[in-house]
Amino acid sequence: MKNLILFVLLFFLAGCAMEQWTRPDTTFGQKFRDEADCRKYANMRMGYGPNRLIILGPRKSDTFSYFFFECMEAKGYKFAGTTDFPF
Numbered sequence: 001m002k003n004l005i006l007f008v009l010l011f012f013l014a015g016c017a018m019e020q021w022t023r024p025d026t027t028f029g030q031k032f033r034d035e036a037d038c039r040k041y042a043n044m045r046m047g048y049g050p051n052r053l054i055i056l057g058p059r060k061s062d063t064f065s066y067f068f069f070e071c072m073e074a075k076g077y078k079f080a081g082t083t084d085f086p087f
Helices: 002-014 028-045 058-074
Strands: 017-022 078-084
Touching: 028 058, 058 078
Parallel strands: none
Antiparallel strands: 017 078
16 A cells, blocks of 8 residues: 555656746745745636635646746746656
């Protein structure tokens, strides 16, 4: 059973990638807060309140990303691409 849970977890994480954002002289904590603010902003722009779960489909995911990128760029960050998880 443990192997099955581990396999399912690794299967879902293998398709994930981390977005890399850069801004000079920004601490990890500040970047973390800015990303959280931009996720909230993107949700609000899509019409979701802060306490609603959103399930992203293909179109909604693209729209969410657009609003998230817009917010991060407005805060002075530059998108540096994605990094795949090492497994």
